[in-house]
Amino acid sequence: MQSMKHSIKHQKAGSLYATFERKGPGAKSSHYCPGCGHGTVHNLIAEAIDDLGIQDRVVFCSPVGCSVFAYYYLDVGNIQCAHGRAPAVASAIRRTHEEAIVISYQGDGDLAGIGLSQILHAANRGENITVLFINNAIYGMTGGQMAPTTILAQKTITTPAGRTAANEGFPLHMAELINTLQAPVFIERVSLGTAAKVMRARAAIRKALRYQTKKKGFSFVEILSPCPVNWKMTPVEARRWLENSLEPVFPPGNLRDLPNAAPAALGAPGAPGATGVSGATGAPRVPGVSGAPGEPATPGAAEPVISQKAATKSERDILEILGANSEPLPTGTVSLAEEQNVKIAGFGGQGVLSTGILLANCAIAEGLRTTWLPSYGAEMRGGTANASVNISHEAIGAPIVSQPNVLLALNLPSLDAFEETVRPGGHILVNSSLVPRQVRRGDLHAWYIPATDMANALGTVQIASVIMVTVYALISGAITIDTLRRVIPLSIKRKSLVDINLRAIDAGVAWHRQECCQDFGRPRLPHVSVAGGTAPGATSEEPPVASSQDPSA
Amino acid sequence: MDSQEKSYIEIDPARCKGCACCVVACPKDCIQIGSEINQMGYQFARFAVRQCIGCGLCFYTCPEFGAITVYTLPRKGE
Numbered sequence: 084m085q086s087m088k089h090s091i092k093h094q095k096a097g098s099l100y101a102t103f104e105r106k107g108p109g110a111k112s113s114h115y116c117p118g119c120g121h122g123t124v125h126n127l128i129a130e131a132i133d134d135l136g137i138q139d140r141v142v143f144c145s146p147v148g149c150s151v152f153a154y155y156y157l158d159v160g161n162i163q164c165a166h167g168r169a170p171a172v173a174s175a176i177r178r179t180h181e182e183a184i185v186i187s188y189q190g191d192g193d194l195a196g197i198g199l200s201q202i203l204h205a206a207n208r209g210e211n212i213t214v215l216f217i218n219n220a221i222y223g224m225t226g227g228q229m230a231p232t233t234i235l236a237q238k239t240i241t242t243p244a245g246r247t248a249a250n251e252g253f254p255l256h257m258a259e260l261i262n263t264l265q266a267p268v269f270i271e272r273v274s275l276g277t278a279a280k281v282m283r284a285r286a287a288i289r290k291a292l293r294y295q296t297k298k299k300g301f302s303f304v305e306i307l308s309p310c311p312v313n314w315k316m317t318p319v320e321a322r323r324w325l326e327n328s329l330e331p332v333f334p335p336g337n338l339r340d341l342p343n344a345a346p347a348a349l350g351a352p353g354a355p356g357a358t359g360v361s362g363a364t365g366a367p368r369v370p371g372v373s374g375a376p377g378e379p380a381t382p383g384a385a386e387p388v389i390s391q392k393a394a395t396k397s398e399r400d401i402l403e404i405l406g407a408n409s410e411p412l413p414t415g416t417v418s419l420a421e422e423q424n425v426k427i428a429g430f431g432g433q434g435v436l437s438t439g440i441l442l443a444n445c446a447i448a449e450g451l452r453t454t455w456l457p458s459y460g461a462e463m464r465g466g467t468a469n470a471s472v473n474i475s476h477e478a479i480g481a482p483i484v485s486q487p488n489v490l491l492a493l494n495l496p497s498l499d500a501f502e503e504t505v506r507p508g509g510h511i512l513v514n515s516s517l518v519p520r521q522v523r524r525g526d527l528h529a530w531y532i533p534a535t536d537m538a539n540a541l542g543t544v545q546i547a548s549v550i551m552v553t554v555y556a557l558i559s560g561a562i563t564i565d566t567l568r569r570v571i572p573l574s575i576k577r578k579s580l581v582d583i584n585l586r587a588i589d590a591g592v593a594w595h596r597q598e599c600c601q602d603f604g605r606p607r608l609p610h611v612s613v614a615g616g617t618a619p620g621a622t623s624e625e626p627p628v629a630s631s632q633d634p635s636a
Numbered sequence: 637m638d639s640q641e642k643s644y645i646e647i648d649p650a651r652c653k654g655c656a657c658c659v660v661a662c663p664k665d666c667i668q669i670g671s672e673i674n675q676m677g678y679q680f681a682r683f684a685v686r687q688c689i690g691c692g693l694c695f696y697t698c699p700e701f702g703a704i705t706v707y708t709l710p711r712k713g714e
Binding site for chain 2: 088089090091092093094095099103111112113115116117118119120121122123125126127156275277278279281282285311317318319322
C-alpha cells in the first residue's frame with residue numbers, strides 16, 4: 084500500500100473512463116490484444132488532455148479499425164467516423180466549433196488507404212486539427228491483410244510470399260507526403276519501439292495538441308505501432324521487429340515544426356506553410372510550388388498576383404456577378420402559422436432536389452430558419468429522389484422530414500410512397516399530369532395541379548416543379564412570390580433558363596388565381612378540404628400577375 | 637511497503653495482459669512475469685525487485701489503462 088510519504092507520480096489519466104462497460108459491467112481492461120500499440124497511444128493522449136486541461140473541449144474522431152471503440156475509453160466528446168473520413172469530420176467540427184480541440188485518430192488502412200483523399204485535403208487546407216496516424220503496416224481489425232504501408236517483403240495474409248514492388252507497389256510514406264504540402268505546421272514520425280521512443284511519441288503528441296490550442300494549424304503525428312497478433316510475434320518481438328525492420332523504412336524524426344506560425348485565420352492570404360517557404364536561406368520548403376521565392380515561374384501559369392486580385396473582389400462585385408446587386412432581398416416579412424415540414428418527391432431529373440434548394444433559399448431570404456436534406460438513389464436520372472425541407476421561425480432540430488405537413492408529389496410512386504406519412508390537416512400537392520389517381524385520404528387538403536402539362540406548354544417539362552413550388556408558396560404563405568422571383572435567378576446555374584423559370588412562377592400564380600381564388604374567401608376548390616377550410620395565407624399573399632400569361636394555352 | 641524506498645509501482649493483476657513490455661522497459665529490471673494467471677487468463681506482471689527509480693517508463697509503455705501506478709517520494713522542497 085501507499086505509504087504516507089509517497090505520492091502518486093503516474094496513474095491512469097482522468098480523461099479515461101473509470102470502467103469500460105462495453106466489455107461487461109465494471110470492466111477495467113481494454114478490448115485490445117496484449118501488447119497492442121493503441122492502448123499506449125490512448126494513454127498518451129489522455130494524459131496530454133489532462134495536462135492541457137482541455138477534456139471538456141476535446142472532440143475525438145475515431146476511425147474504422149481496432150480503435151473504432153476509442154469512445155469506450157476516452158471520456159471526451161467522441162464521433163465515430165466513416166472509414167477514412169475522420170479528417171473531413173474533424174474539419175467540419177473545426178469550422179463549426181471554434182473552441183473545440185479536434186483529434187482525428189486513424190490507422191494506416193483508414194488514413195493511407197480509403198481515406199487518402201480526406202487526409203491530404205484536410206492537411207492542404209491547413210485545418211487547425213491534430214491528426215494522429217497509427218501506422219502498424221497491416222490491417223489489424225480485419226485479420227492481417229496488406230496495408231498501403233506494408234513494407235516490402237513483409238508477409239501478410241494477402242501477400243503470403245511477402246509484398247513485392249512489382250505486384251503491390253511500394254509502401255506509402257504518409258509523413259513525407261504530408262510534408263510536400265504548404266499548410267501543415269507540425270509533422271513528425273515517432274515510434275513505440277522502445278520506452279525511450281514512447282517518451283518521444285509523448286512529446287510529439289503533446290506538442291501537436293498544444294499547437295492546436297494556440298490555433299497554429301494542421302499537425303500530423305505518425306506513430307509506428309506494433310500489431311503483435313497480425314505480425315505473428317510476441318509483444319516484445321513485435322517491438323524489436325518494429326525497430327529493426329519498420330523504422331529503417333519509415334525513419335522517425337521531425338519533418339516540420341513551425342512554432343512561430345501565425346494562428347490560422349480564414350481568409351488570410353498566407354497559410355502557415357507560406358511562412359516556411361520563405362525561410363532564412365530563401366530556399367523553398369516545398370519544392371516545385373509555384374510562387375515560392377527562387378522558383379522559376381512557368382510562362383502562362385497562374386501567378387499569385389492574379390489570385391490576389393480575385394481575393395480583393397468586393398462583396399458588391401460578387402453580388403453583381405451573381406446578379407443580385409440591385410435590391411436587398413426582403414427579410415422578415417413572413418409569419419408562419421406553423422412550422423413547414425415539406426417533402427418534395429419525384430423522379431430523378433424532375434428538379435426535385437434543386438426545387439428543394441430553391442425553397443430553402445427563399446426561406447433564408449425571408450429571414451426564416453430552414454434545412455434541406457436530399458435523398459436519392461445511385462442513378463443520376465430516372466431513379467427516385469426526394470428532398471426534405473423544414474421552414475421555421477425556431478431552430479430546427481433534425482433536417483429529415485418523416486411526417487410532412489406538405490407533400491409535393493411529382494409522380495405516382497411518390498404519392499404512393501408518402502401519402503400515408505402526411506399529417507392530418509396537411510396538404511398534398513399532386514402533379515396531376517403524371518399522377519392518374521386521386522388522393523385517398525380525406526383528412527387533409529389535396530391540390531391537383533397539371534404542372535407537367537403547364538410546363539410543357541411553356542417549353543420545357545423541367546420547370547413543373549417550380550410551378551408546384553409556386554402554388555405551394557401561395558397556399559402556405561411560407562414564402563412570398565416576390566421572394567421567389569428574386570431568388571430564382573440566384574439558384575439557376577444556366578442564366579438562359581431564368582426567364583422560363585420566371586414564367587413558370589407566373590403560370591403557377593395564374594393557376595392558383597383561376598382555380599382557388601375566384602370568389603375570395605370561398606374558393607372554387609379543386610381540392611378536397613377538411614373542416615376548417617383554407618390554408619393559412621391562401622388569399623392574402625397573392626401579388627398581381629401579368630395578364631398576358633396563359634399557362635393553359 | 638518499505639517507506640525507505642524512493643519509488644515503487646503497483647500492478648493491477650486484473651488489468652494486466654502479460655505482454656511484458658514493462659519488463660523490457662524497466663531500466664532496473666524490477667518487473668517480472670509471474671506464474672499466476674488472472675481472470676482473463678493471462679500471466680500477469682509483478683513488481684519483483686525493489687530498485688525502482690520512479691522513471692515511469694513502464695507506465696508509459698504499458699498498453700493497458702491504469703494497470704500500472706507509479707509512486708514516489710516528493711522531491712526536496714515539495
